[in-house]
Amino acid sequence: MSSKTATRDRILAVAPELLRRFTLSKFSMEDVARAAGIARQTVYKHFSTRDDLLITLFVDEMLENHAPKMAEVVSLPPSEENLLDVFMTELTLARAYPLFDEVLDPGMAPKMAELVFRSGRMAAAREQVWIPVLERYRDHGVLRTGLDLAATVRWISYQEYWLLTHPTVLCDDDQVLRAFVRDFVVAALVVPA
Structure with a gap:
């Protein structure tokens, strides 16, 4: 080295x-x-900046820890329920991030949102994790066709970020949250039944 x-x-x-x-x-x-x-x-x-260091920490965490831990759920046969599991697994992993409380403190949420959503490296890392999942679901007829996958990843990221930074605004129960994610987030992505 x-x-x-x-x-x-x-x-x-x-x-x-x-x-x-x-x-x-x-x-x-x-x-x-x-x-x-x-x-x-x-x-x-x-x-180059403190923000550059922070983004590196977040990207490394996502690619080195979250993505491998998501591999099992990502490998399940594509279905609406399994797409929900992918989303919920990523939320669970984000909550377990050792620096979760420090970086997603509600007082810092606006600053962190700007940092995360303006970072090309973060967007590329999110796409690296999510686009293969979305392509697989699309190819199996679960995901709506015609979606811009990069834009879809950005939208998924926003939904997750909001749920992580406002954990009790929508609900304070994981089963209720799962139902909301199924009925609104996943439903927006999949082919209508």
């Missing part, structure tokens, strides 16, 4: 603990540099 890769990995290793300790609103690149034992300029050589 090169020293450049080792330094980047060290930054990514210390950042989550700092987020837990300082919360998102007080998390700084200076804190990251100090915790990693490097100069602040070195942090900026790897991550």
Whole structure:
């Protein structure tokens, strides 16, 4: 492993603990540099901004942890119920993210929404996870034809984000939430019965 890769990995290793300790609103690149034992300029050589570092943490979590854990439910035969399971599994994994409380604090939700939905890297990672699922469901006649899949991924991401940042506004019971997701989110995507 090169020293450049080792330094980047060290930054990514210390950042989550700092987020837990300082919360998102007080998390700084200076804190990251100090915790990693490097100069602040070195942090900026790897991550152009604090937001760039945060997006990297989120994308890495999604691709390295969430996607593999979704593999079992994603591999189930395409059906409306199994598409619901894919959506609900991703919500469950997001809630279990070790930094969930820090990054999805309702006070920070507007800032995080801007960060997440304006990031091309985040959009590409979401598409990497979801487009193969949607293509498979479309090819099996479950998903409506003619949907712009990239736009569909963005819409799914928004629905999940809203449900994660407002967990009790719609309901405070997972079975009721599942029914809402089935009747409105999944129903908007699938071929009408």
